[in-house]
Amino acid sequence: MPVNCSSCETQRAALRRPKTGHSVCKECFFQAFEEEIHHTIVSAKLFQPGEKVGIGASGGKDSTVLAHVLKVLNERYNYGLELILVSVDEGISGYRDDSLETVKRNQQQYELPLKIVSYQELYGWTMDQIVKQVGLKNNCTFCGVFRRQALDRGAMMLAVDKICTGHNADDIAETVLMNFLRGDIARLRRCTAITTGSEGAIPRCKPLKYAYEKEIVLYAYFKKLDYFSTECIYSPNAYRGHARAFLKDLEALRPSAIMDIIHSGENLSVKEDIRMPVQGTCTRCGYISSQGLCKACVLLEGLNRGLPKLGIGKHTTNFTISSWRRNR
Template identity: 70%
Template sequence: MDSAIDGVRQPPARAGSRLCTHCGERKAALKRPKTLEQICRECFYIVFEDEIHRTIVDNNLFKPGDRVAIGASGGKDSTVLAYVLSELNRRHKYCLDLFLLSVDEGITGYRDDSLETVKRNEIQYGLPLKIVSYKDLYGWTMDDIVKAIGLKNNCTFCGVFRRQALDRGAALLSVDKIVTGHNADDIAETVLLNILRGDIARLSRCTFIITGEDGPIPRCKPFKYTYEKEIVIYPYYAISLIFSCVIVLCSSSIFL
């Protein structure tokens, strides 16, 4: 609705003229999906990293000297996680030994390309990379499984084998923790699925930020409170961050 000053109707303010609610100096570049704040690129970059840092500290995810394996698939979530965690480790002196841990399921035309991305991340971020394969661990690949059983339930098989492969790879690296790129959207989806399935046991633990504490290697989710859209936006504003994975914005409505 147009505003009126002294009886004179004024045109509505243009979206592009709004200032960042954080610094109050630069023009806002986007509306944060998480808070709906109007924020500039520079402040978004800072706030995004600071929120993840607070999540790590407030939940005591790590202790100095921990060896931490980052589950790296070559996708946007794990790629952003690897970069941000390595930056925060350096900046805030977490004193962590970080590693990239990838699983080669043996899916022709899919995993080949993403593993190349992870190998580039190894060089870009200066993090040691360990790749474990279904072929080496189990003696067969997912392509072999599909040939034997068809496409029905193949994702269920792959999920179980992949979790075991991550644990075995982490054991080979002698790490204390595994971190994954599961974000707030992933957790919300899991909650809904468990409600629909009536799986009370999983529903009670699927929102935990640390899982598997009773097992050999706990898993942590530093992105538990991070929205997927903001993970997608982040690489565009982190100028020094070189991403090899293809990132497509989910919606243009996040920009002013």
């Protein structure tokens, strides 16, 4: 039997929201989804009028929905932001080259500027080349470290005030689980923060922090947004995949589990006598780091010296700046 929208009570319901369980029509869903993101932005004071904001754009559903919604809200509520798409080309044949075509189409569709930075130009390596060296077991370690820094480098080139990423509620809940299982107190303490990097780096914020992945997919589907849906060919062995599978099982039993885990992370308190990493800068590249050398420089040194596993694990080796320059 057809069910009417629980919001407007006139239109026929087109979907049931995974987040709330309410049956709503498409228009009411769009409005509710966008207004919830607007509330997140306003309540967390993510932006100030006149700021130049970079949007991390991969061509996937999260970043595509983020770009679309930010453009809509920027115009609807007169945020006064200058929005720019920033993409990272990791150099993965048959995956990133295809997804970047989607990003280029988004650039035209949303009429936003686009900056693409590549691992090849920044590090002298592509992910395809890195995988040939390190295999599939630890490749996500390299990619995660390099991609984070590459996005910052691209943002610095554009002189943006903030970077927005498409991390959603599922992503953050997965990260809480991963850090808990690893016993990584430092990351566990800050992984639920909606804004990071305000101590010196370009601040990063997550406007989709409380948006469920399923609802992002529904929004993209009903809005007929153009996005790339293929998973990275190198990611099946990623540790995050196990946390994701566990979270999906929990969500099937209790849909609020995602938000419950996030709130648990937000309310975490750490004993005062626990030593936390002190943020400094890398002695080589100047990037933020809690060690003398940032993780990217250590990993890159290993690759250039033919010792790709050098930076993986708890023990790393210090190198002189001169040796690093010789091996660049």
